């Protein structure tokens with residue numbers, strides 16, 4: 001099983017596959033060893049990644065030139081190759097078996113149930129893993145009402161951000177009469193730092209289609225669209241292929257499985273606008289217009305795409321549906337917390353040792369995700385905060401690391417669950433600069449329809465810019481808080497209503513950093529260049545010389561046993577020295 | 588001169604659109620003309636033909652689709668996927684998504700800007716490179732990410748990025 005997800009392909013996994021094929025033929029093993037290209041395995045940072053069954057051996061960072069050695073050792077002599085096995089940080093012993101690795105051990109796979117097990121381009125492999133059984137059950141044995149009841153009982157909440165009960169949403173639409181209805185899938189995944197929907201679409205496209213068939217039956221829709229970002233060409237290609245093979249197998253199109261139920265699905269490629277992830281904007285976009293949200297009601301369940309009743313769900317939401325129908329609501333609801341059932345997929349990135357895609361039960365403590373699965377913070381630095389929910393979310397500080405991760409508890413911190421991006425930050429991240437970064441994003445992505453979002457976010461950004469430039473004024477923090485509240489209260493859509501969250505949470509938890517910028521003209525994380533002096537603090541310098549080695553401009557003077565000195569004439573302010581200094585001795 | 592006339596003039600001055608491009612655009616329009624809501628796919632495919640969306644082509648599409656040019660222009664400027672200026676032979680796209688930002692991808696952009704003497708959204712004088720900043724390529728596990736043409740590079744250091752770029756001639 002070789003990973004052919006976007007991350008691994010970028011790291012050359014297809015070349016590894018070619019090398020492996022050649023080598024197996026050379027050794028006459030092509031009959032004994034079968035090569036399968038899978039979707040993202042989750043552990044992208046270690047790509048190219050490969051799993052060998054039945055032993056379940058996990059190989060990482062495999063290069064094409066290593067393949068002959070690997071074949072010799074593993075397939076001929078039958079021993080795992082130490083060099084490509086996973087070694088935990090701060091440990092010497094390798095862990096050969098995939099499910100023994102902490103990154104995998106704490107995970108429970110439901111939406112990602114076929115991860116590393118099937119070839120996404122072969123419908124037979126999906127079917128062999130109980131694929132389309134749930135759709136068959138829904139179409140032949142269940143009434144629309146029964147499906148809705150089951151979904152409501154399961155407690156599944158939408159994975160696209162707001163966490164609305166999926167069963168309830170379907171019920172609202174099912175109740176509206178109308179001969180034309182639409183079922184829509186949201187694969188826009190605009191939150192930068194999130195890539196789980198991409199992975200599901202690439203690795204297991206049929207699970208999305210099957211979820212959509214079940215939903216279509218529940219609301220009685222016969223036509224649907226999957227809205228995918230144009231930046232995801234592989235996802236588009238795999239979904240397209242999946243739709244065609246499902247049609248060939250009588251699982252889509254007219255008279256599905258001989259039940260008389262029709263459903264046609266089509267892919268619609270988005271053109272790059274964050275706000276198009278919002279449901280009414282997404283529908284406007286499919287209609288070929290500028291993707292601008294409109295006021296609700298009327299809700300899409302009543303008047304959606306082309307003014308027809310429509311249901312929009314997220315990719316991961318759909319992927320969760322087949323097992324619920326197949327194994328029942330009680331099975332599904334047995335995992336999770338009181339109001340957040342099941343599992344959630346998270347995209348871990350940032351300052352962690354183990355970056356990648358993980359699925360854990362709702363309610364798993366943040367600490368387990370960051371330390372056990374994520375392997376802790378890189379380079380032994382300190383955990384500062386984690387950003388959840390992207391530009392609409394907020395940061396959760398290190399002091400709240402025991403927070404159980406579910407909708408309610410994350411909301412309590414001021415962040416939101418969002419789509420599941422978790423960007424981990426260490427002490428080299430400056431919080432006001434981070435807030436500024438998100439505001440640049442929302443200011444740019446605001447569709448401009450309503451004033452609080454268009455002008456308000458711009459003003460927030462201007463204030464943050466002057467703070468990070470060292471021109472912050474007394475009272476700026478209060479101004480930010482005040483304005484943020486107004487934007488939240490008066491914006492039309494979710495973008496504006498949530499865009500101040502990064503500002504609010506960074507002030508809530510890191511107010512001292514804002515004050516240092518404004519009152520002392522100091523950036524504690526040494527990120528905001530205008531506030532960095534580029535002077536070595538003589539009393540803190542440990543004379544280690546790391547800065548000297550790192551400086552590309554020759555501006556650093558240092559000799560063994562001597563305190564370092566930066567020549568201001570030569571310094572280009574590239575900050576290489578600051579990153580190199582372990583002791584925070586450069587101000 | 589009115590802005591419209593000015594746009595017309597710059598349009599006619601710099602935009603070279605080959606006859607065969609029009610033939611291909613005709614085919615695209617023909618395919619989608621009667622399908623409601625298909626302006627975005629038409630623009631996407633026209634951009635593939637020309638490499639970008641010249642003003643003349645936007646007007647041409649408006650006429651073919653029986654729409655006002657302002658609607659076409661409105662849609663073309665709303666979505667970041669569309670570009671109204673020509674691109675270089677090699678398009679360098681640096682990710683400025685969250686995961687890449689915390690890995691200091693801004694410094695990569697600064698470096699390229701200084702070395703190639705251009706701004707984001709511009710093209711070098713020899714037309715070899717153009718630089719774009721993008722929002723998350725969905726490869727956050729490899730952050731910071733730089734894409735050149737069709738090739739994705741992960742874990743790129745600002746100090747090394749020029750070595751990668753120079754491989755593309």
Ligand SMILES: Cc1cc2nc3c(=O)[nH]c(=O)nc-3n(C[C@H](O)[C@H](O)[C@H](O)COP(=O)(O)O)c2cc1C
Pocket residue numbers: 157158159160161162163164166186187188189190191274275276277278279280312313314315317419493494495
């Ligand atoms: C500005 C904005 C951006 C959004 N982006 C996405 C997105 O990229 N993907 C997504 O599934 N939902 C996104 N949503 C949420 C959708 O509007 C919608 O609630 C969701 O797709 C419904 O599916 P669910 O009930 O399965 O979660 C966004 C909402 C807003 C306000």
Ligand code: SF4
Pocket residue numbers: 275293445446447448449450451453454491492493494495496497
């Ligand atoms: S809140 Fe922002 S994005 Fe949403 S409608 Fe208003 S201006 Fe547009």
Ligand code: SF4
Pocket residue numbers: 536540541542543544545546547548558563564580581582583584585586
């Ligand atoms: S890296 Fe820091 S501690 Fe080491 S010599 Fe430079 S300034 Fe001093």
Ligand code: FES
Pocket residue numbers: 003004005006007008009039040041042043044045047049728
């Ligand atoms: S792309 Fe291979 S592990 Fe994610």
Ligand code: FES
Pocket residue numbers: 192193194682683684685686687688722723724725726727728730731732
């Ligand atoms: S943030 Fe750069 S690839 Fe996702």
